[in-house]
Amino acid sequence: MVNIPRLVIAAANSSAGKTTIATGLMAALRAAGVEVAGFKVGPDFIDPGYHGLATGRPGRNLDPVLTSEELVPRLFVHGALTPRPAEIALVEGVMGLFDGQLGRDGFGSTAHVAKLLGAPVLLVVDAAGSSRTAAAAALGLGAFDPELRVGGVILNRVGSTRHADELRAVFAEAGWPVLGAVPRSASISAPSRHLGLVPAAERDESAATIAALAAHIAAHVELDAVLALASSAPDLAVEPWRPTEVVSPVSGRPRIAVLAGRAFTFRYPETTELLTAAGCEVVEVDPLSDTRLPELVAGLYIGGGFPEVHAVELSRNAALRAAIADAVVAGLPTVAECAGQLYLAEQLDGHPMVAALPATARMTPRLTLGYRDAVAPADTLLARANERVVGHEFHRTQTAPAGADTAAWSWADRREGFSLDPSGSGRPSLHASYLHLHWAGHPGLAQRFAETASRFAATVVRPAAPADAAGRSNGDTRIDGIDLQHHGDHDLAPGLIDLAVNVMLPGPPEWLAEVLAGSMTGLGSYPDAAEARAAIAAAHGVPPEMVLPTAGGAEGFALIARTLTAARPLVVHPQFTEPEAALRAAGHAVQRWLLPLQPSTPPLADLPTWADAVFVGNPTNPTGWLHARADLLAAGAGRLLVVDEAFMDATDEAESLISPEMPGLLVLRSLSKTWGLAGLRVGYVVGDPALIARLEQAQPAWPISAPAAAAIVATSTDAARAEASARYAELATHRDHLVAGLTAAGFPTLTSQAPFVLIDTAACGPDSVRPALARAGFAVRRGESFPGLGPTWIRVKVPAPDVADALVSALASLSRG
Known part of the structure; x- marks a missing residue:
């Protein structure tokens, strides 16, 4: 027999304040010197996190669906006694008092668990927006199941003393004690997100919130009455659950990260307790800060x-991702x-x-x-073929x-999840699934995992490579393996044909060189960009306030990054690294969106809605994809859209986003590519006049x-633009020649514009x-210097046909040799 004072805290429905009252009671009692154990009915992980913060011990779950009716009271006693005996146990309910698994008459409900524990129910009555009606609903709950004992109520979110008195009178007439009346308070609420409350571990202010909640509850709830009600629970005639009784120790004390x-x-706390009982050493790793796995x-x-x-x-933690990927490939037993x-x-x-699974997630x-009642379709790391488990799914991905x-x-x-053998050992070592499992209900899973880890520990030793917190090692400045400062000129060397x-x-x-030489006579005066600004505006048919001349695209991206107010900028890749480098240098948390590599231009319709600024190239460097104007506008709707059109003058200007109306849009252009002016650094930004004004203030x-201003004016004339168009028409012919030669030689390309x-x-x-092409006399841009591309990709500038033929011949020789 075990004597554990206990209460189940329930309500008529979700959002009535069960978590607030339950967590507040736990914290208030602990502050009063009482040892409190916290529990949650059902599979919820978030509420137990707040319970753990309030009690100073693990928050635990009681779920007869995931475990069993027989296990629930045993797990309760285990949790009440571990790591030290509790003086009171508070169990927060789930949903409404009688809401359980559909089609099973309330199985797994709060009422079901209360009866399994023989615990009185403390009913939370949400008084917001009603008075006597709320009381009537609560009294109806008490009469619904005669076997259930409702021992009292706490009025939550009362609006005034008069409001509380009205409710107290109704309950007094019915003989139900009111243990407290808690007024509304914005200071004690926890923020929510797509799966419920934000977990306590993610909120720096959680401890302060719990402390404020404890004080609030202590001021408005009779804690002595709560203790008295909990003490009225009868003794439990059950033995505590003991993990050492359901698993056996394995050899070698394998270390589990x-x-x-x-x-x-x-x-679930029982997961690590079972692994420990099975002889494993459990070590926690924080993937937001730790850069290696334990030795x-x-x-x-x-x-x-x-x-x-x-x-x-x-x-960003590329070092840990790489370490995990290598370990999984080496056969490290892994459960996800x-x-x-x-x-x-x-x-x-x-x-x-990590890229250990052949899948992507969104x-x-x-x-x-x-x-979910699930079965293992074959032998896996966790289960044998046809073994059955009950788990729970809860996600929006x-x-x-x-x-x-x-x-x-x-x-x-x-068929769900992945059971894989990455090392080719003949046994699955990787088990990944959406299914959450309570291993106390299926201890054989822990046993099987521990045994596999034991075998692995006996055969493999893999020291971790040192790296710093940013995922860099040995002085490497890369982000996720990409050197954002790498440019094509880094691949050049004397004597090589420049295709990089x-x-x-x-x-x-x-003729342009003469214009530049003529501008040198005025170098004694500070330059005036007004004429250049007007020339750009006239060439594009926009007002001058929509134009800002810049020292190349690099300055344009730097200005945008320095003035950006968006919190979640997204860069669409594969693309030139300059915008991402500028954003990171300005301190932004850059997020990447990788488009699939395919011959045709991939759609932009799936860009995530959470991004509040999108950066994309058009045509995209290095793929050469040309996105349709309508697709870009749709992808950027409702957020800042920044488009790098550095190569737009080489293709169909109809897809350009430059127009007299550009709300929320910025487009960057460059003169370097078309006119051989890379050393002069000449470019401009066109867009929303309010955004342009902000950029200008930061410039x-x-x-x-x-000379740069003179170059802008000279290349904006109709004659200069016609000359550029003729040059690009010839380039298209040369590009077709190159692609035909590559195709005939067996080298796939993406359709480039x-x-x-x-x-x-x-x-x-x-x-x-x-390197081999360099030995053959060619400099090319390495593909792995772009996010989303591997080392087999190269980007080449379209050359004249004779050079193209020589390049194809060199590649063909390499493929044969």
Whole structure:
């Protein structure tokens, strides 16, 4: 027999204030010197986090659906006695008092758990917007099930003393004690997001909120009456659940890394207790700050949480992502539930993740929620073929593909998750699924995982490589493996044919050189960009206040980054790294969206709605894709859209976004490519006049030189624009010649509308052909210097036909040799 004072805190419906009252009572009692244990009915992970903060001990779940009716009281006693005996246990209910699993007569409901525990119910009555009606509804709950004992009520969100007195009178007449009347208070609420409350571990102010809540509850609730009601619960004739009784120790004390911290807060305490009981050493790793796995790690467990909220920080930690990817490929036993599966995918909302799974994941508006009776379709890391479990799904993301041929689980007509053998050992070592499992209900899962980790620990030792918190090592300045400061001129060397730099001419044509020389006579005066500004405006048919001349596109991006007020800027890749580099240098948390590599221009319709600023190239460097104007406008609707049109003059100007009306739009142009002016740095921004004015305020005085201003004026004439068009018409012919030669030689390309072509050289092997081409006399831009591209890709400037033929011949030789 066990004597544990206990209460179940329930309500008529969700959002009545159960979490506020339950957490506040826990914190207030603890502040009064009482040892409190907190529990939550159902599979919820978030509320127990607040319970744990309020009580100073793990918050736990009581769910007969995920475990069993027999286990619920045993798990309750275990939690009430661990890590030390509690003087009172408070159990927060779920939904309405009698709401349980559909079709099972309230199985798993708050009332069901209260009866399993023999615990009195303390009913939270939401008084907001009503008085006697709220009391009537509460009294109806008390009469619904005669076996359930409602021992008192707490009035929540009362508007005044008079309001509370009205309710007290009704309950007094019915013989129900009112243990407190809690007025509304904005200072004690926790913020919500797409899956409920923001977890306590993610809020720096959570401790202060709990303290304020404790004081608020203590001032308005009779704590002695709460203790007395809890003490009226009868003794429990059950033995506590003991993890050592349901698993057996394995050899070697394998070290299990468990991802934790703000991004991964969803984990039942019994999970790690079972692993410890099975002889494992559990070590927590925070993927937002730790850059390596523990030494001699033999297993990895990644539970649930909100990686979509922390995608930028998770993606930035390239060192840990690489370490996990290498470990998984080496056969490290790895279990991932829900958020863990997202983290192991190739991308999450376009951000690079671990890439241990052949899948990508994205946020969606649709909520997937419910219990699942699942079966293992084959032997997996966690279960044997045909073994059955009950789990729970709770997410708003979608993973594509949803499951592999070797799925983790199946239910109804669905195969879900991944059971993979990355190392080729003949046994699955990677188990990922959306399904949350309470291992106390299925301890064999913990046993099987521990045994596999034990075998792994006995055969593999993998020291971790040092790296700093930003994911950089040995002085490397890359972000996610990409050197954002790498440009085509870095691939040049003396004596090489330059196919790496996208500048069409080695210098300005003779007539333009004369204009530049003439501008030198005025260098004794500070330059005036007014004429240049007017010339750009006239050429594009826009008013001058929509134009800002800049020292090339680099200054344009830097000005935008320095003045950007958006909180979630997104850069569409593969694309030139200059905008991302400028955003990061200005301190922005840049997020990437990787478009799929395909011959035709991929759509922009799926860009995430959470991005409040989008940066995209058109035509895109290095792919040469030309996005339709209508698609760009649709993708940018309701947020800032920044388009790099550095190569637009080489293609169809009809797709340009420059027009007399450009709300929320900024377009960047450059004269370097067309007119051989890279050394002069000449460009401009066209767009929303309010945004242009903000950029101008941030721009240093005299930003462009007199020669640059003269170049703008000279190249804006109809004659100059006609000359450029003729040059690009010839370039299109040369591009077709190059692509035809590459295709005939077996080298795929993407359909380009730009002065360059992106080439897949996989036929030459898995490594970059750039060094070999350099030995053959060609300088090309390496593909891996762009996000989303691997080393087999190269970007080449479209050359004259004779040079194109020589390049194709060199590539063909490499593929044969």
